[in-house]
Amino acid sequence: MNKKIIFDVMNSDNGEICAIQAANKFAKEFPNYTLVLVGNQETINNNIDKKLKNLEVVNSSKVVKKATANIRELLREESSMLTSFEELNKGADAILSSGDSGAFTIISSLKIKRLDGIERPAFMPIIPSANPEKNFLLLDAGANVEIKSTNIVEWAELANVVFKNLFSKNDFVKVGILNIGTENYKGISAIKEANELIISAKNLDYEYLGFVEPNNVINGELDVVLADGYAGNIFLKTYESATKSMASIFKKAFMKNLKTKIGALLLRKELNKIKTRYDYRNIGGAFIIGLEKIIVKAHGSSDEVAFYGALNQIRFGLENNLIDKIKEKLNNLKKEDE
Amino acid sequence: MNKKIIFDVMNSDNGEICAIQAANKFAKEFPNYTLVLVGNQETINNNIDKKLKNLEVVNSSKVVKKATANIRELLREESSMLTSFEELNKGADAILSSGDSGAFTIISSLKIKRLDGIERPAFMPIIPSANPEKNFLLLDAGANVEIKSTNIVEWAELANVVFKNLFSKNDFVKVGILNIGTENYKGISAIKEANELIISAKNLDYEYLGFVEPNNVINGELDVVLADGYAGNIFLKTYESATKSMASIFKKAFMKNLKTKIGALLLRKELNKIKTRYDYRNIGGAFIIGLEKIIVKAHGSSDEVAFYGALNQIRFGLENNLIDKIKEKLNNLKKEDE
Numbered sequence: 001m002n003k004k005i006i007f008d009v010m011n012s013d014n015g016e017i018c019a020i021q022a023a024n025k026f027a028k029e030f031p032n033y034t035l036v037l038v039g040n041q042e043t044i045n046n047n048i049d050k051k052l053k054n055l056e057v058v059n060s061s062k063v064v065k066k067a068t069a070n071i072r073e074l075l076r077e078e079s080s081m082l083t084s085f086e087e088l089n090k091g092a093d094a095i096l097s098s099g100d101s102g103a104f105t106i107i108s109s110l111k112i113k114r115l116d117g118i119e120r121p122a123f124m125p126i127i128p129s130a131n132p133e134k135n136f137l138l139l140d141a142g143a144n145v146e147i148k149s150t151n152i153v154e155w156a157e158l159a160n161v162v163f164k165n166l167f168s169k170n171d172f173v174k175v176g177i178l179n180i181g182t183e184n185y186k187g188i189s190a191i192k193e194a195n196e197l198i199i200s201a202k203n204l205d206y207e208y209l210g211f212v213e214p215n216n217v218i219n220g221e222l223d224v225v226l227a228d229g230y231a232g233n234i235f236l237k238t239y240e241s242a243t244k245s246m247a248s249i250f251k252k253a254f255m256k257n258l259k260t261k262i263g264a265l266l267l268r269k270e271l272n273k274i275k276t277r278y279d280y281r282n283i284g285g286a287f288i289i290g291l292e293k294i295i296v297k298a299h300g301s302s303d304e305v306a307f308y309g310a311l312n313q314i315r316f317g318l319e320n321n322l323i324d325k326i327k328e329k330l331n332n333l334k335k336e337d338e
Numbered sequence: 339m340n341k342k343i344i345f346d347v348m349n350s351d352n353g354e355i356c357a358i359q360a361a362n363k364f365a366k367e368f369p370n371y372t373l374v375l376v377g378n379q380e381t382i383n384n385n386i387d388k389k390l391k392n393l394e395v396v397n398s399s400k401v402v403k404k405a406t407a408n409i410r411e412l413l414r415e416e417s418s419m420l421t422s423f424e425e426l427n428k429g430a431d432a433i434l435s436s437g438d439s440g441a442f443t444i445i446s447s448l449k450i451k452r453l454d455g456i457e458r459p460a461f462m463p464i465i466p467s468a469n470p471e472k473n474f475l476l477l478d479a480g481a482n483v484e485i486k487s488t489n490i491v492e493w494a495e496l497a498n499v500v501f502k503n504l505f506s507k508n509d510f511v512k513v514g515i516l517n518i519g520t521e522n523y524k525g526i527s528a529i530k531e532a533n534e535l536i537i538s539a540k541n542l543d544y545e546y547l548g549f550v551e552p553n554n555v556i557n558g559e560l561d562v563v564l565a566d567g568y569a570g571n572i573f574l575k576t577y578e579s580a581t582k583s584m585a586s587i588f589k590k591a592f593m594k595n596l597k598t599k600i601g602a603l604l605l606r607k608e609l610n611k612i613k614t615r616y617d618y619r620n621i622g623g624a625f626i627i628g629l630e631k632i633i634v635k636a637h638g639s640s641d642e643v644a645f646y647g648a649l650n651q652i653r654f655g656l657e658n659n660l661i662d663k664i665k666e667k668l669n670n671l672k673k674e675d676e
């Protein structure tokens with residue numbers, strides 16, 4: 001089985017070289033994968049492992065602009081991200097980029113075909129919970145600010161398949177809708193309707209927990225958290241920022257004086273575990289889900305480790321035939337409806 | 339200046355006695371304040387400081403039901419919270435309760451007159467930022483799930499006056515609207531319209547920072563954070579839960595083994611500072627703002643310290659003539675409009 005991944009190497013805060021090095025490592029390890037590196041040809045050629053036959057180069061060195069209200073502009077102006085999606089459409093299987101989330105979401109929605117049965121693609125990051133054994137999927141985390149109830153219902157099906165395959169879960173995936181309270185009458189109307197639609201659905205092959213609050217999510221009680229993109233994005237950014245700021249408050253306390261530094265030294269092993277736990281590089285990239293390809297957005301500050309991890313996340317999806325399984329699921333739902 | 343505060347003592351997770359003890363302490367210290375304690379008469383009489391002439395008792399010992407879709411029920415069934423609002427309407431100045439936020443918000447909106455120029459009251463907690471010197475006001479934090487742009491504009495005016503008086507701020511209060519991005523085109527329509535309304539307003543007497551993201555808020559860059567009640571509530575609960583869970587992850591690491599316990603001992607002083615910083619008892623209760631009285635909701639798990647703090651928060655508002663100052667401000671705005 002030969003697979004092709006398009007890799008936009010231009011957008012990392014850490015520069016292109018760490019992306020190229022991750023590509024070298026991955027290509028060497030998995031010779032049945034071809035990586036197409038999109039970026040500045042000269043930089044790529046200077047850093048690429050020339051012995052490897054499964055690395056290709058496409059020259060396109062402009063960094064994409066941040067998404068603006070004028071989204072058509074994103075499609076007119078050349079950028080490594082846009083070129084990458086064009087390469088993807090030539091028959092490749094997946095794409096990886098660390099560029100602007102907004103631009104990435106918009107370009108992918110416009111360039112890649114939607115799956116039959118899915119009205120809107122969603123931005124779906126993998127997020128660590130407070131339970132060290134437990135990551136969860138959040139969708140939508142910001143691609144769709146205003147939504148319809150049916151979007152949520154469709155996203156539940158997508159995420160169910162992804163979670164099952166990605167985390168090899170055998171029993172029912174636990175799914176809930178993020179809300180400002182657990183009672184059925186709470187929240188905005190699209191969310192309330194979605195809740196009713198799921199409750200009344202037959203043959204649900206995931207466990208539906210109804211409305212959940214941020215503490216349920218953070219405690220790791222769920223596998224899949226559904227949300228409109230507005231609430232989902234506020235949740236995601238608040239969670240990230242609160243976690244980071246709390247960690248830095250503790251760090252400051254540890255560095256206060258000699259006594260606290262000795263204290264921190266005794267705690268070093270445990271503190272490193274916490275650090276490792278919340279390191280985005282160990283979590284994986286965010287999927288744009290609902291389209292006919294595997295589309296992964298790596299963190300903007302990805303380094304070699306992060307990119308290598310994201311490439312493996314894609315490989316895992318491809319080896320599990322993720323898109324085919326989603327298609328099959330959507331097909332079955334369609335048949336049930338008829 | 340004699341003032342009267344209605345104190346619903348029935349709803350604390352810690353029982354009534356800590357509420358009554360806080361009342362004893364406050365009444366003794368501030369003889370020009372009368373406290374009307376609403377709750378189980380027997381329990382109150384058994385615990386009240388009989389020497390004090392400025393403590394009154396009203397018997398009403400049923401705990402209010404949680405807010406449900408059927409809000410009229412809240413107004414029909416007797417509860418200490420409902421009785422408290424009825425007492426407030428007999429000419430008292432302020433109310434304090436630690437009961438269910440939903441019920442408290444609904445009953446206050448229905449029982450207490452709205453200020454002229456304010457369409458919807460808002461739930462406005464005081465929140466600690468990551469900057470130890472800096473608390474901020476968030477409104478609306480959950481009373482109004484779906485809003486109009488003008489609500490946001492009105493809330494900005496209210497919070498500006500409150501922040502100035504509560505935190506004795508002399509220069510311009512920094513105000514922003516919570517959103518999923520800082521660009522003007524982002525977010526839901528009510529928020530976008532509110533942003534434009536504030537930008538185009540003349541004679542603004544606060545500093546408007548435009549759209550802000552959760553990290554700006556958590557870092558303590560703002561005094562007042564405006565939001566629709568949906569995003570505001572998700573932000574509030576996510577921030578609380580993330581902060582709490584991160585603290586408990588560190589705590590677990592500290593208790594891991596003898597070595598880490600010794601480490602934690604060396605850090606004790608600094609760790610206590612963090613604990614004190616995020617202790618809700620040092621922050622204060624949440625205001626229901628936009629009504630003609632000072633209305634404060636204490637934390638559900640309030641103890642004597644927390645209740646005593648909340649009573650002082652009310653005293654501070656009364657001594658600063660908060661409601662009169664808000665009325666004056668709204669009056670001036672009305673004149674400008676004409």
